[in-house]
Amino acid sequence: MITSKETPAIDIRDLRVDYGNFVAVDDLTLSVPSGEVFGLVGPNGAGKTSTFRVLTTLMEPTYGDVFLDGVDILEDLESARRIVGYMPDLAPVPSDLKVWEFLDFHAAAYGLGTKLQRRERVAECLEEVALTDQRHSWCKQLSRGQTQRVVLAKTLLHRPRVMILDEPASGLDPLARRDLRQALRRLADKGATVFVSSHILSELAEMCSSLCVMNKGRLLASGTAEQVRQQLGSTERTLTATLLGRQDEAAAWLQSQSGVHRLQLAGEQVIFDFTGSDDAQAGLMEGLIAQGLRLRAFEEKRSSFEDILVEVAETNRRS
Amino acid sequence: MSSETSVPPPTRHVMWKPWANPIFRRFCRSRLRPRSLGIWLLVTVMIAGFLFAFSDVLGSKRFSLSLEDSARAPLIPLLWFQAFILFVLGTAQVSGGITAERDEGVIDYQRLIPMSPLSKVFGYVFGLPIREYLLVFATLPFTAWSLWKGNVEMQAWLPLYTVFFTSTLLYHFTGLVTGTVVKNRRWAFLVSIGLVFCLYTIIPQLEKVGLVFFKYLTMAPVYSECLPGLLPKPVGAVVSVGQQLAPSAKFFNLDFPEAVFTVFSQGGLVLTFVIMLRRRWKRAESHLLGKLWATLFFIWIQILLLGNALPLVDSGSLFPSRGFARYAHLDFNWVPNRMEAVGMSGLYGLVTLVLLFILGGMITPSPEYQIRGWRRARKQGRRSLPFLSDAATGSWFVALMAIAGAVGWYLFTQALVESRWYPGHVVPLSTLGYFIAIMLAAGLGFQVLLETRGGRAIGLATILIGVAPVMIGAVMFAIGEWLYTTASWVIGASPLSLPFYAAGSLLSLSNLPDGVERAVPRAFHFWLLVTSLVTVWLITQLRAARKQMAQRILEDET
Numbered sequence: 001m002i003t004s005k006e007t008p009a010i011d012i013r014d015l016r017v018d019y020g021n022f023v024a025v026d027d028l029t030l031s032v033p034s035g036e037v038f039g040l041v042g043p044n045g046a047g048k049t050s051t052f053r054v055l056t057t058l059m060e061p062t063y064g065d066v067f068l069d070g071v072d073i074l075e076d077l078e079s080a081r082r083i084v085g086y087m088p089d090l091a092p093v094p095s096d097l098k099v100w101e102f103l104d105f106h107a108a109a110y111g112l113g114t115k116l117q118r119r120e121r122v123a124e125c126l127e128e129v130a131l132t133d134q135r136h137s138w139c140k141q142l143s144r145g146q147t148q149r150v151v152l153a154k155t156l157l158h159r160p161r162v163m164i165l166d167e168p169a170s171g172l173d174p175l176a177r178r179d180l181r182q183a184l185r186r187l188a189d190k191g192a193t194v195f196v197s198s199h200i201l202s203e204l205a206e207m208c209s210s211l212c213v214m215n216k217g218r219l220l221a222s223g224t225a226e227q228v229r230q231q232l233g234s235t236e237r238t239l240t241a242t243l244l245g246r247q248d249e250a251a252a253w254l255q256s257q258s259g260v261h262r263l264q265l266a267g268e269q270v271i272f273d274f275t276g277s278d279d280a281q282a283g284l285m286e287g288l289i290a291q292g293l294r295l296r297a298f299e300e301k302r303s304s305f306e307d308i309l310v311e312v313a314e315t316n317r318r319s
Numbered sequence: 320m321s322s323e324t325s326v327p328p329p330t331r332h333v334m335w336k337p338w339a340n341p342i343f344r345r346f347c348r349s350r351l352r353p354r355s356l357g358i359w360l361l362v363t364v365m366i367a368g369f370l371f372a373f374s375d376v377l378g379s380k381r382f383s384l385s386l387e388d389s390a391r392a393p394l395i396p397l398l399w400f401q402a403f404i405l406f407v408l409g410t411a412q413v414s415g416g417i418t419a420e421r422d423e424g425v426i427d428y429q430r431l432i433p434m435s436p437l438s439k440v441f442g443y444v445f446g447l448p449i450r451e452y453l454l455v456f457a458t459l460p461f462t463a464w465s466l467w468k469g470n471v472e473m474q475a476w477l478p479l480y481t482v483f484f485t486s487t488l489l490y491h492f493t494g495l496v497t498g499t500v501v502k503n504r505r506w507a508f509l510v511s512i513g514l515v516f517c518l519y520t521i522i523p524q525l526e527k528v529g530l531v532f533f534k535y536l537t538m539a540p541v542y543s544e545c546l547p548g549l550l551p552k553p554v555g556a557v558v559s560v561g562q563q564l565a566p567s568a569k570f571f572n573l574d575f576p577e578a579v580f581t582v583f584s585q586g587g588l589v590l591t592f593v594i595m596l597r598r599r600w601k602r603a604e605s606h607l608l609g610k611l612w613a614t615l616f617f618i619w620i621q622i623l624l625l626g627n628a629l630p631l632v633d634s635g636s637l638f639p640s641r642g643f644a645r646y647a648h649l650d651f652n653w654v655p656n657r658m659e660a661v662g663m664s665g666l667y668g669l670v671t672l673v674l675l676f677i678l679g680g681m682i683t684p685s686p687e688y689q690i691r692g693w694r695r696a697r698k699q700g701r702r703s704l705p706f707l708s709d710a711a712t713g714s715w716f717v718a719l720m721a722i723a724g725a726v727g728w729y730l731f732t733q734a735l736v737e738s739r740w741y742p743g744h745v746v747p748l749s750t751l752g753y754f755i756a757i758m759l760a761a762g763l764g765f766q767v768l769l770e771t772r773g774g775r776a777i778g779l780a781t782i783l784i785g786v787a788p789v790m791i792g793a794v795m796f797a798i799g800e801w802l803y804t805t806a807s808w809v810i811g812a813s814p815l816s817l818p819f820y821a822a823g824s825l826l827s828l829s830n831l832p833d834g835v836e837r838a839v840p841r842a843f844h845f846w847l848l849v850t851s852l853v854t855v856w857l858i859t860q861l862r863a864a865r866k867q868m869a870q871r872i873l874e875d876e877t
Contacts, residue, residue: 018687058427060604062687063694074695077602081431092424096349105348108341109432111332154428 007070009034009162009193010055015064017050017217024050026217028064032195032210034161037188039204039211040197047217048197049089052166055195056086068162085160089167091151093139099126099150100135103157110158125153130179144171152180156187163187165196169203181207229302236275241288242268242297250293257284268296334438342429342442343449346416350450359450360457363404367458370396371465378551388551390468394476395549397462398483401455402538405487406515409448410494414511416447417498436600440593444491475548478578482541485585489536490515492592499599500607529637529663529731530670531627532620535584540568540577569630570623584623591616606682606709610716613678617720620674621727624667628731632738637663655740657828664732664826668754668818671724672761678720679766682713685773689865693872703869712865714858717766721758728754728818736828744827756847757821761814764854771861788812803834811842814850821847 010032017025025047032038042048053059055066057073057080066073073080093102100122107118126132129149134142142150148171155163165184169177184194184207198204204211205225212222213232221231243250251270254260259276274281281300288295337343350356371393378389420426429439445452466476497511518536526534534540547555568580575583594612598605608616631637638655684692692710696703704711729751736746769777792810795802810816820843823829831839 018690020687056427056431058430058603060602060691062691065698078433082433084431086427086431088424088427090424092427094349094420094423094425097345101345101348105341105345106428106432108344109332109429109434111433 007034008032008067009036009069010038010195011065011067011070012051012055013065013067015051015054015066016062017047017054017059018062024217025054025061028214028217028219030212030219030222032193034069034193035188035191036210037184037194037196037208039208040195040214041199041204041211042197042214043199045216046199046214048199048214049166050217051214052086052088052164052195052197055162056084056164057081058086082158083161085155085158085163087148087151087155087163087165087168089170091148091168093142093147093150095138095140097139098135099131099137099139099142102139102150103154106154107157112158121157122153125156128156128183129153130176145173145176148172149176149180152183159192161192163192163194163196165194167198168196169198169200169207177203236273237281238301239272239274239281239284240297240299240301241270241295242299243270243288244268244294244296246293249291250288253287253291253293254284257287260284332434332438334435334441337441337445340438340442340446341432341434342439343446346442346446346449350447351453356450356453359454363454363457367397367400367461370400371461375465384551384553387468387470388553390465391471391549391551392465393461394465394469394471395546397458397465398479398549401458401462402483404451404454404458405448405483406490406519407512409451409487410490410511410515411508412451412494413444413447413491414494414498415508417443417495418501418503418507421498421502430600430603436597437593439600440495440596444488444495447495448491472548475545478541478576479538479545479549482538482578482581482585485582485589486538488589489585489592490518492589492596493518496592496595496607499596525666525670528639528666529628529735530624530667531631531637532584532623535568535577535581535627536588538581541581544577568627570626571630587619587623604688606684608678608681609709610682610707610711610713613682614716614720614723617674617678618723621671621723624670625727625730629734632734632740635740637735638740639663657741657830660732660735660741661822661826661829662819663735664728665819665822667731668728668757668821669815671728672758672815672818675717675720675724675758675762676765679713679717679762680769680777682709682716683766683769684710684713686868689868690872693869697872712770712861713766714763714770714861717763718759721762722755724762725751725754725758728758732822732826736826741828746826750821750825753821753825753847756851757817760847760850760854761817764814764850764857767854767857767861771857771864785813785815789816800834804838807835807838808842808845811839811846817843817847817850 008031010030012028012030015025015028015030016023028047028051040048040051050059054061055068055073057077060074068080068083071079071083097105103122103125104118107121112118112121123132123135126135129152131146131149131153134146134150139147139150148168152165152168155165169180172180184196188194188209196204196208208225210222210224211228213220213228221228223231241250241254247265247268247270251263251265254270254272255263259274259280260272261275263270263272265271274284285295285298288298332339332341334340374393374396375389378384378392379386382389384392417426420429432439434442465471493514494511497514498507501507501510523534523537523539526532549555568575568577570580591608591612594609595607598607598609628637635641635653635655638659640655640659641653689710692704692708695710696705706715729746732750732754733746735741736744765777765780768780788809788811792806795806795809811820820839823831824840824843
């Protein structure tokens, strides 16, 4: 199928998934351009897995449209399934097969050429996930991280244009996580679109070019990591000005500035919270210097993504 | 990363090459590993060898049979052993295997692979029990030797082994459907074994009370037919006396060899199972059967029930009291009891009603499914749901099935009551009206309740309205005669009792015992009226709910 460059790889419109009276995904509209590593983050029960199951055609939505590379997945199931590669949460593997058998079975099921061609492709994918040495191991004997990688290799086999990875990094050690990050970037560079979920925002921020945040089935924010931070209202940061003397004067001046609150003195330092743009923050530094104060250091500390997510989840729980 | 191979564009697997089916090959790989297969083969060959040697030697040495006769002796034990391997172990493997795939979560991968649903179904049904097929294959040399040395004619063993294979398919498909539908692994295993047990032992018993078709779901008729040719000649001769008296499979005015009719009956059921599985593999949320297929299947069963039963009325073979005498007209003074026909008519009605419940349940959409259907219809610019879609109401088709069932029931009853056994008795056309009213009231009531209130309500209704009154009434009957009238009214509240009450109340043959002869007809008319009114009320509720749903979705859209 030929798709124009403008056609988003994933186009979700007004998606809704109900389980009886429970709304798992509520009015989700999202567009992911081709060649991106796009992250979906949210706490447990946010609706990530339901969204992914719809995207992979494993579940019919209650309402809404989903297009993968321009293909309406509700109308053309077969084509959609050729486009997509899916790695589910907990990455199950059959207990009665060896690693290469598992991969060869999928390669055969996708009709990937002759036996020899399939063998080469399996070897490539195993190398991609650094598991060549486990080729003859039983799937059931692999560690959690190795299992994740085997399933990732399975997902890569037929070179899907859209890859849906549900919590792929869970259970991986830092080294494997770095390898995964690099592998995903390589795939994106080759034109594949990777839609990846996690409940750990910082993990996604590292590997994704853009991301979105869901909670209780609703989309809260989307864009680059910084845009998400802003959309979630977390422009607040803690600033620390270290001065050589005249701290009281500095505190008095800062107190009069807009966006400054919760100010306190600690020896040489004036510590305060600030809400405002980066321009306004730079203006504060200029102002302090213009007052003739001797600024030795100016330090910024932002809330972590995890803090933001916890805050969002807490707010929702309270409401 | 290594340089990538140039893999040709993916090709779709061809269904008519089962040996190239990836799912089949995957199970060949995992279930035929040399070490465990070797042990299984050893045990199987040992048992088969024992059965062969023991029977052969017992025949020749102990009973002094000729070489030819003693060679035949192992055939039946070997057949039972092969049946155990394929029917019991194979079916358990199929249902257990498919549920294990789901439990492990790997079934989602299989849903996504670009193979046609039929290829997936065949991959599983032949792949999962591959070891069992191989084990049976390992016992075949013993069978072949016995057939050869025993000079057994092909007409004796070919039909038997053909039906053995179709029965195997039927049971394996039963296991696969059960494993696909039932969520819990342990339950799937138990239900599939239970279903096979029912198919093989309980349901065929209905043959004894007039529903002859059900015996053709087993190997039994062909087994009986072929048995004399497989046994040592002296024993076979005795059995063949009975066999010569036994009728071939009768279907209206046609006579079929038992094997042909069994294959035909089982083939229909296997085809239905294939359609169920194909639908489920295509879309996991699909109904097991489409509306049209369910209706045709229902009518097909009715035709088979009538086709097998009606030709046996005049000879009296259909009546339970004929017992063994059905094979031999020994007692010339035998006549059926009047209440036999009444009971058989009631049972036919009950079986038809239960079938209506099962198929009606299969084609009834849940509220979520209806919403999805409405939304998709709106998206496609339709103002109504496609008539045959899963989301459309199942009521029209249940009504159609109810009428077809009532007609079948009426024809069966008419054939019994107006037969030569009951001179002077007729079944008026008004009885057909009653039968239609019962099927519509109970069948449609069940379906409409399911569609409006969901599975939980129907479960509760089945227990409280369907089963509980029968149990309470039975206890009251047991207490004493003074409670007969009340018990009749209580049992009559269950829609399941309506067919029997109808037969007891409407047929001139009916000779109800003292104490219930007035209560049963009254209770029947009263409860039929109540059931009909409730059904009409439920239908109005359903119509209102569907209209509201359509309106709401239209408003959402705009």
